Structures are given as C-alpha cells and as structure tokens.
Amino acid sequence: MKKNLLFIIPIITFFLLSIFLAIGLFLKPREIPSALIGKHVPLFNLQPVSEKLNGLKDSDLAIGKPVLVNVFASWCGPCRIEHPLFMELSRNPDITIFAINHKDNPSNAIRWLDLYGNPYKKIGSDLDGRISIDFGVYGVPETFVIDGNGCVQYKHISVLTKDILDNEIIPRLKGKKHVKCKIK
Amino acid sequence: MQNKITQKSKIFLMLIFIFVLIENKVHSEDKIIQIEVLEERSQKIYKEIRCLVCQNQSIEDSNAGLAKQIKLIVKELIIKGYTDKEVHNYLVDRYGNWILLKPPFNTSTAALWLLPFAILLLAIFSGTFYILKKNKFKKKMPVIPLEHDEQKKLNKILDDF
Structure with missing residues (x-):
C-alpha cells in the first residue's frame, strides 16, 4: 500500500505540471496589465490637432459617465483596422470617445481623420509621447475605459476587436465590472 | 601717492x-x-x-x-x-x-522567490532520508555465506586472475 502511494506521487506531479504548462500556453506575456487600473488619470492638458477641434485635458475624462480614450496615430497601421469599430460606436449618442494622438504630426492626423472619419469628441495631441508615458502606454493602439470620476477601469492593448468590445468594453461603459478607485 | x-x-x-x-x-x-x-x-x-x-x-x-x-x-x-x-x-x-x-518581493511574488529554496530543501531532506534508510537496511541484512560450489567458482576466477 505504501509503495503504491509512492508511485502515485510522480503521476500527480506530472499532472500538476501539465496543468500549469497548459495555462502557460494561453498566457499573453506581451500584453502587460495596466498599472493604472483603479487609479485616477494623470494630470495633463494636451493641445488640439487643429484649431477647429478640441484639445483634451484630464478634467474632460471625469464627466460623470464612463468614457473611452483611444490612443492612436496616423502612422499606426493597426489603428486603421480598429477605426471602423470606433466609427460605429460614435453613432451611438450615449458613448463618448476621446483620443490621444500619439507622437504624430498634427497635419497628418487631420488628413487621416478626414480620410477615415473622426469618431472622437476631443483629441489631445501628444507630440513627444510624454503624456502617453504617464498613461502607461507602450504601443499604439491602446484603448482605455475611464469611469465618471476619472478613474481608469480597463485598458485594451493593440487592435480592438468586436469580441473585446462586446465582452469587456461595453459592460464597463454601462458601469458593470466596476473597479473601486484608490483615493489619492 | x-x-x-x-x-x-x-x-x-x-x-x-x-x-x-x-x-x-x-x-x-x-x-x-x-x-x-x-x-x-x-x-x-x-x-x-x-x-x-x-x-x-x-x-x-x-x-x-x-x-x-x-x-x-x-x-x-x-x-x-x-x-x-x-x-x-x-x-x-x-x-x-x-x-x-x-x-520585488511581495505576496504575489513570494512563491516565485521562495519555491526554488523550498524545492532545494525538500531535495536535501528526501536525499538524506533515503541514504540513511538505505544504510540502515544494509546493516540489518545478515551476510549469507557462499555455497560450496559458489566458493569454488570464486576461487577459480581469483586463481585465473
């Protein structure tokens, strides 16, 4: 009986190891969880990309209802892929989308928006990418959900998909899956 | 001046x-x-x-x-x-x-930092335990004298050598 038990140990170890390795297969180590979730947005005040459009500042992100902030650039290929989703979202009057134009030439950004449409209510031009660093951005596109008090709820890295939009972003815009904000 | x-x-x-x-x-x-x-x-x-x-x-x-x-x-x-x-x-x-x-060392990384040492200790303990047990077992075993023909074979081998 005791000997049987000893034989079981390697088998159990093997199965435990396989379970951990199987989990490891489906991890996405390239996608770093945001350190800002549950924290207030950093202080910032970004200039508009053109005189006709609005710039973006931190108080714009605390308007009493959840908002989306998309970090994009005209030089960013994947941004074009997700752009139709934002265009579609912008047709819904309940959804407010803001943007940070990341390390981009404002005139290129304007041309890009003229070409593909402008779903953003306000766009801040982050010429040197300094504010993006305060937001913990390390590549474009990235999309943030920010609650009515200016508290970061969620961040999606890389191209936004319909699946992520329906399962992660829309529920949070409706106030579900709310993360309590740490008071500064 | x-x-x-x-x-x-x-x-x-x-x-x-x-x-x-x-x-x-x-x-x-x-x-x-x-x-x-x-x-x-x-x-x-x-x-x-x-x-x-x-x-x-x-x-x-x-x-x-x-x-x-x-x-x-x-x-x-x-x-x-x-x-x-x-x-x-x-x-x-x-x-x-x-x-x-x-x-950094905190609650979520404790396993990462401590597990290698825990496994090392476990290996040392089980290793010494195993060796000690084996030695004890050996000491307990009575030495059986060789049979007559076995002794003969051994002698022959030693002689040839």
Missing part, C-alpha cells in the same frame, strides 16, 4: 582675477563630478528597467524609441533630486512591477 594707489588697486584686481579663475575651475570640476555621478546612477537604473517594446531587454540595451525616452525621463528625475528608489516607483506607478527586471 597717486602711483601707490594704482599699484594697490592693480594688485587687488589681480587677486580678484586669480580668485575668479580658481573659483571657476573648482566650480567646473564640481560640475564634471556631478555629471559623472548622474551618468553612473542613471546607467545603474537603466540596467534594472525593462524595455516595454523589446521585452526581456533592459532599456540600456534597447534602441527602441520608448526606451530612449524612458532613459531621458530617468535622467530628468535624478536631476530633480529623486532617489533611485523613487525613480523606480515613478515608473512602476505607470507601468507596474513588470517594468522592473528584478521583481
């Missing part, structure tokens, strides 16, 4: 001039030392910060734009008077512990 005064003021002026020169020299040396300290400290921090674009490279090794920018920020913060720890905290606040190449 007039001459004496100008003589005196000349010496005075010269003294001032020499003093300014020395002061300047000391000052510039101070500056050089400051720059060296800044360089040394920032280099040390660069090695501890992970590049977010070329992951698993430190920002020192990386040529990515973001790495260069974070290097500049590190220098800025040091000039502002941040300690090394405060520079780390500044970056961790924005990018999480992930940005540190050496993860």
Whole structure:
C-alpha cells in the first residue's frame, strides 16, 4: 500500500505540471496589465490637432459617465483596422470617445481623420509621447475605459476587436465590472 | 601717492582675477563630478528597467524609441533630486512591477522567490532520508555465506586472475 502511494506521487506531479504548462500556453506575456487600473488619470492638458477641434485635458475624462480614450496615430497601421469599430460606436449618442494622438504630426492626423472619419469628441495631441508615458502606454493602439470620476477601469492593448468590445468594453461603459478607485 | 594707489588697486584686481579663475575651475570640476555621478546612477537604473517594446531587454540595451525616452525621463528625475528608489516607483506607478527586471518581493511574488529554496530543501531532506534508510537496511541484512560450489567458482576466477 505504501509503495503504491509512492508511485502515485510522480503521476500527480506530472499532472500538476501539465496543468500549469497548459495555462502557460494561453498566457499573453506581451500584453502587460495596466498599472493604472483603479487609479485616477494623470494630470495633463494636451493641445488640439487643429484649431477647429478640441484639445483634451484630464478634467474632460471625469464627466460623470464612463468614457473611452483611444490612443492612436496616423502612422499606426493597426489603428486603421480598429477605426471602423470606433466609427460605429460614435453613432451611438450615449458613448463618448476621446483620443490621444500619439507622437504624430498634427497635419497628418487631420488628413487621416478626414480620410477615415473622426469618431472622437476631443483629441489631445501628444507630440513627444510624454503624456502617453504617464498613461502607461507602450504601443499604439491602446484603448482605455475611464469611469465618471476619472478613474481608469480597463485598458485594451493593440487592435480592438468586436469580441473585446462586446465582452469587456461595453459592460464597463454601462458601469458593470466596476473597479473601486484608490483615493489619492 | 597717486602711483601707490594704482599699484594697490592693480594688485587687488589681480587677486580678484586669480580668485575668479580658481573659483571657476573648482566650480567646473564640481560640475564634471556631478555629471559623472548622474551618468553612473542613471546607467545603474537603466540596467534594472525593462524595455516595454523589446521585452526581456533592459532599456540600456534597447534602441527602441520608448526606451530612449524612458532613459531621458530617468535622467530628468535624478536631476530633480529623486532617489533611485523613487525613480523606480515613478515608473512602476505607470507601468507596474513588470517594468522592473528584478521583481520585488511581495505576496504575489513570494512563491516565485521562495519555491526554488523550498524545492532545494525538500531535495536535501528526501536525499538524506533515503541514504540513511538505505544504510540502515544494509546493516540489518545478515551476510549469507557462499555455497560450496559458489566458493569454488570464486576461487577459480581469483586463481585465473
């Protein structure tokens, strides 16, 4: 009986190891969880990309209802892929989308928006990418959900998909899956 | 009389001039030392910060734009008077512990830090236990004398040898 038990140990170890390795297969180590979730947005005040459009500042992100902030650039290929989703979202009057134009030439950004449409209510031009660093951005596109008090709820890295939009972003815009904000 | 005064003021002026020169020299040396300290400290921090674009490279090794920018920020913060720890905290606040190449010890990383030692201890314990048990077993075993024909065979082998 005791000997049987000893034989079981390697088998159990093997199965435990396989379970951990199987989990490891489906991890996405390239996608770093945001350190800002549950924290207030950093202080910032970004200039508009053109005189006709609005710039973006931190108080714009605390308007009493959840908002989306998309970090994009005209030089960013994947941004074009997700752009139709934002265009579609912008047709819904309940959804407010803001943007940070990341390390981009404002005139290129304007041309890009003229070409593909402008779903953003306000766009801040982050010429040197300094504010993006305060937001913990390390590549474009990235999309943030920010609650009515200016508290970061969620961040999606890389191209936004319909699946992520329906399962992660829309529920949070409706106030579900709310993360309590740490008071500064 | 007039001459004496100008003589005196000349010496005075010269003294001032020499003093300014020395002061300047000391000052510039101070500056050089400051720059060296800044360089040394920032280099040390660069090695501890992970590049977010070329992951698993430190920002020192990386040529990515973001790495260069974070290097500049590190220098800025040091000039502002941040300690090394405060520079780390500044970056961790924005990018999480992930940005540190050496993860800090806390509840979520305890297993990571302690498991290797736990496994090592387990191996040492089970190893000594196994050896001790085996020795005990050997000692208990009575030595059976060889059979007659076995002894004969052994003798033959030894003789041939």
